Amino acid sequence: MSSFRLNDCTVQITTKCDQEYQYPHVFTDIFVNASLPGLGSIASMQAVKIHRPARGSHSFHAVMDYRSQELYEFSRHMFDRKGHLSLSLLHYGAERGTGGWGKELNSGEIIHVTNVSVDEQLIEHLMLNKRTSLRAGPCSLVLTSSARSASADLAAQNFLDILAKSCHPSCLIAVSADATDSAEEQRRHLADHPLHSAIVDIEGPEIAEIIKTHYRNDSSSIRGKDGAGMTPIHRALGIANICATLTLLGLGITPDDLRNADNPEGVTPLECLERFMESDPDFSYTMLRHTNGHTEDQLTYEFLVKGVLGMPLITQNRGLY
Incomplete structure (x- = not known):
């Protein structure tokens, strides 16, 4: 793994739209696999893309609960029943955390990462790179049009959020200054x-x-x-x-x-x-x-x-x- 180069990786992405009759086209499963010549699979990721229900149709919490307990807990912690960021995370003291996130999370699709698996040798290789910072946790991604991304824990919750926007205020938050879990x-x-x-x-x-x-x-x-x-x-x-x-x-x-x-x-x-x-x-x-x-x-x-x-x-x- 000493000669590892990111450009040598081959990435395969497959998607599967959940056609469940009660909430069709809300969920799309995403499977990502990265491999290296001679080594095979070195990393994989599973996620679900969530298209928020149209206004006035269904409670966001009810839709998430229908899919899984994990998504229900995620939606209850972060959003109201309309799929908008919870008011407590926007306005209320310690729950607001660093205050780096706002109403931009009220719209757009969400990618909720459920599992990430990385080859042990690859992790050891990355940890030898002084420029590398590794973070892990339940994570949601709000999609935008920019190519670069910003990331930080969302308020004082146990979720790492990434926004594809390099000028986002969360870019200014140092890891050492990030919010802790409110519970x-x-x-x-x-x-x-x-x-x-x-x-x-x-x-x-x-x-x-x-x-x-x-x-x-x-x-x-x-x-x-x-x-x-x-x-x-x-x-x-x-x-x-x-x-x-x-x-x-x-x-x-x-x-x-x-x-x-x-x-x-x-x-x-x-x-x-x-x-x-x-x-x-x-x-x-x-x-x-x-x-x-x-x-x-x-x-x-x-x-x-x-x-x-x-x-x-x-x-x-x-x-x-």
């Missing part, structure tokens, strides 16, 4: 904060006693910050944990606590709830094929929090709200 980051922030961690992990009635126990041991615990600068009420409203929310309000959470935006993301607890309510209808639409808006619990949270803050309400009756 892993949250686990790190919660690691040394058992109350915050419990609120995120436990949504049943037992969370009420856990919060009260922490409060009895240290009354300031209900206002303590975790590694991300979030208080317990931020965490409770951020996942719409009603038992935790009601318990915290009952223990003396004040309007000032609900207006607290003293954290790196600059968000208040109410804004955490609003984020959750914006994203949740997409999940309802995917699983039930329709959405009736926000759930009763979500609207109850909103009613209670706005009431504590003294914000105007369309009615003072919680049931009617």
